[in-house]
Amino acid sequence: MLKDNLKRCGWCGQDELYREYHDKEWGRVVTDDRVLFEFLVLESAQAGLSWITILRKRENYRRLFADFDAKAVAQFTSEDVETILLDAGIIRNRLKVKSTITNAQIFLQIQEEFGSFYHYLYSFMPDNQPIINNFYSLSEVPAATPISDAIAKDLKKRGIKFFGTTICYAYMQAVGMVKDHITDCSFR
Template sequence: MSTGLHIGEDGLARPAWASVHDDLREYYDTEWGMPVRDERGVFERLVLEGFQSGLSWATILRRREGFRRAFAHFDVDAVAAFGPADVDRLLADEGIIRHRGKIEATLGNARAAIALRDQEGPGTTLADLVWSFRPARTPIPATAAEIPTTSPESVALAKDLKRRGFRFVGPTTMFALMEALGVVDTHLLGSHRRGTSGVWANDGTPVAEGNTPS
């Protein structure tokens, strides 16, 4: 049975999706699954995962700088202040995916993120909320077929975010978000990135603070 891993010219093992193009390989090697804990960073990934729905990740990744320019580098307060004229501007912006529903959802999600701060009190942000759904263990897939697309935690996170007014936050999209942020680690066993986040050990157990991953 194939594991789904590909050995690159550099001798490193990566999943098939990260072995096709240089930009995907660089994203996998340097960013995907590494912990992101700041509000702006989590909001950016939330927006990009929402826009990715129904499309390939490569399509989104190659427009990432366009998204950053269009959405004020994902400053939550700035995006929350966007109005109808900004929606029209974004619908004409060829640097992003011009989908009215997703654009309007991004503005609404920024406002929901601000409301979250007010509801939960100082020091609680969208990032805090997402990371609060970190599981006790992470998957340890040996093959691509063993990588889940949802989890009880992603279902619960999606339900919580929807209750708070967020959109385009279904369980599958939220699981992909959790993977991207390092909240879970679904790197295949044998991948050179498995257990490198500093959050999860190679065997799926949490890394104690101050320790290095095994």
């Protein structure tokens, strides 16, 4: 049970799952490529939807997408796609499911080229470090930045789908590339 006397960023509201995600994951630096792939899958699935919708389906994505093992997902076949699309536990969008497989293949290519997806991502960051913002309210937090523009553009050029600049910035927030906890948030 989470303590209710703590100050949180307003976006997580009163939803217990949202609060747990905010308190334990959001904005913490992720260096593990498996987790970076997990968030690539989940953020791509979110395109056009709310994050809480995806968060509630997270375990189903984990189950259907080989515990977010990019090597395994990259080998999925059209039969795997059809099986996945039968499961109501995820967003059953054929294009998103198929793009997850393609994205896994590209993810592996990037790992090969840069040594890790983490190194790839941080090659876009000033001094290869996270950015710590000092926003006082949610209205100050941008939906995209020049860095998210650059990453999204490069990934699109490589063939990644469902990962435009707004989704990219949400991804950057989720995996701690940018720290956007509001200044009075207890979890800053």
